[in-house]
Amino acid sequence: MPTGFDSLGKTLMIFGAVLLVVGAVLYLGGKLPWLGRLPGDIHVEKENFSFYFPVVTCIIISVVLTIVLNLFSRR
Secondary structure, three states: OOOHHHHHHHHHHHHHHHHHHHHHHHHHHHHOOOOOOOOOOEEEEOOOOEEEEOHHHHHHHHHHHHHHHHHHHOO
16 A cells, blocks of 8 residues: 555655756866857857857757656656
8 A cells, every 4th residue: 555655655755866967067068168168059259249059059958858867757
């Protein structure tokens, strides 16, 4: 018979896995020089103005997160 602690335990494990992934990305982010500098990322630089929007990087991160979260949310 399931208790209230089953859902709490599952929530804590998912939260821990998310923290682990975020920590790994932050730790390894500087060691991946291509991340954030992919072809298709928008970078405009003028005299007193600089604009950077990593379009392709955001799309790749979104696809990877979608795949990972779909794997974890399968029952």
